[in-house]
Amino acid sequence: MKQRTIKKDIEIVGIGLHKGVPVKMRLEPMPSNSGIIIYRSDVAVTIPLKKEFVVDTKMATVLGKDGVIVSTIEHLLSAIYAYGIDNLRIVLDNDEIPILDGSASGYCMLIEEAGIAEQEESKKAIKIKKEVVVTTEDGKRVSLKPSNRIVYDFEIKFNHPAIGNQKFHFDYSIEDYKESIAKARTFGFLHEVQYLRSIGLALGGSMENAIVLDETKILNPEGLRYDDEFVRHKILDAIGDMALLEYTMIGEYEAVAGSHHLNHLLTKKLYEDKDNYEIIDLEEASSEAKVFELAFAKQLSAE
Incomplete structure (x- = not known):
C-alpha cells in the first residue's frame, strides 16, 4: 500500500471556536515522506504534527513552536x-x-472534494506490540494494546x-x-460556556457548532444526531489525538x-520504550496491509 495525499489544493473560511473570528484554511498536497505540517501564513511559522510540539491539552489539543x-x-x-492521509x-x-x-463531517467532505492521490513511496504504520496504559487516581484510563485490527473503545460517565x-x-x-463517528458534535455545559466567555474563550461557540446542555437537558432545538452522540464524539477526538x-x-x-x-501522555509513553511498538512498511507486511486494504476498500473503489 502506498502513501497518500490529496489531489489538489482546497480552501475554506470558517470561525474559530475560542476567538470567534474568521479563519482561512487551505489544505495542500505534499510529496511522499513529508508528513503532516501546519503553516501559519500570518506569521510564517511551520509546525510539524509531532507530539513534541503539543503545548496545551486543557480545552483542546494545541500545537506550538x-x-x-x-x-x-x-x-x-x-x-x-x-x-x-500521510502527507499534507x-x-x-x-x-x-x-x-x-x-x-469532522465537513472535513470529510473537504477531503473528498479535493480527492485522494496515492503516491510512489510505501505507506508505513505503527503496530502496537505491548500494552501501554495511563491512569489517574480518580479512575480515568487510556490505553493502547496489540490487535490485528484498528479498534477504538470508549466509555464515558456523566452525572x-x-x-x-x-x-x-x-x-x-x-x-x-463517516457514518458512525464523523457526524458526532462536540458538547459543553452552559455554565462552562458562560465561564469560558467571561475569560475570553469560546467566543465562537454556539448551538450551530456544539451540543449545549444546561443542568437537566439538551438545549439544541434539533436534538441529537445519535442517542449516544457524546461518546461517539469522544472517539472522534481520540482518533485526532492519535x-x-x-x-x-x-x-x-x-x-x-x-481526555x-x-x-x-499515552502517545508519549508509547514512544518511551521501543519494545512497545514497531514501525512497519505496508508494502512488505502483507497481513497488516490487508487491514488497511479492507478499511479503505469502499472508499478507494468510489474514487
Missing part, C-alpha cells in the same frame, strides 16, 4: 487520520482550525440525565467513520473518561 500556536486541531486531524500541508491565517459544525453512562466500540473503516503518533495505528485504543491530556 517559537511562541506561535495552532489550537483545536483534533477534529480536522481526526478526518485526515481516518482517511489515511494545512495553511492557516490565524491560530485556530475552523470549528465548522463541531464535528447528567441526558448523558449518563455511554459506551461505543468502533472497528475502523472509512465508511463506518494522529500525533505520526503513523496510522494498528492496535486497540481503549478509554474510560479519556486530550491523557491521550497526549
Whole structure:
C-alpha cells in the first residue's frame, strides 16, 4: 500500500471556536515522506504534527513552536487520520482550525472534494506490540494494546440525565467513520460556556457548532444526531489525538473518561520504550496491509 495525499489544493473560511473570528484554511498536497505540517501564513511559522510540539491539552489539543500556536486541531486531524492521509500541508491565517459544525463531517467532505492521490513511496504504520496504559487516581484510563485490527473503545460517565453512562466500540473503516463517528458534535455545559466567555474563550461557540446542555437537558432545538452522540464524539477526538503518533495505528485504543491530556501522555509513553511498538512498511507486511486494504476498500473503489 502506498502513501497518500490529496489531489489538489482546497480552501475554506470558517470561525474559530475560542476567538470567534474568521479563519482561512487551505489544505495542500505534499510529496511522499513529508508528513503532516501546519503553516501559519500570518506569521510564517511551520509546525510539524509531532507530539513534541503539543503545548496545551486543557480545552483542546494545541500545537506550538517559537511562541506561535495552532489550537483545536483534533477534529480536522481526526478526518485526515481516518482517511489515511500521510502527507499534507494545512495553511492557516490565524491560530485556530475552523470549528465548522463541531464535528469532522465537513472535513470529510473537504477531503473528498479535493480527492485522494496515492503516491510512489510505501505507506508505513505503527503496530502496537505491548500494552501501554495511563491512569489517574480518580479512575480515568487510556490505553493502547496489540490487535490485528484498528479498534477504538470508549466509555464515558456523566452525572447528567441526558448523558449518563455511554459506551461505543468502533472497528475502523472509512465508511463506518463517516457514518458512525464523523457526524458526532462536540458538547459543553452552559455554565462552562458562560465561564469560558467571561475569560475570553469560546467566543465562537454556539448551538450551530456544539451540543449545549444546561443542568437537566439538551438545549439544541434539533436534538441529537445519535442517542449516544457524546461518546461517539469522544472517539472522534481520540482518533485526532492519535494522529500525533505520526503513523496510522494498528492496535486497540481503549478509554474510560479519556481526555486530550491523557491521550497526549499515552502517545508519549508509547514512544518511551521501543519494545512497545514497531514501525512497519505496508508494502512488505502483507497481513497488516490487508487491514488497511479492507478499511479503505469502499472508499478507494468510489474514487
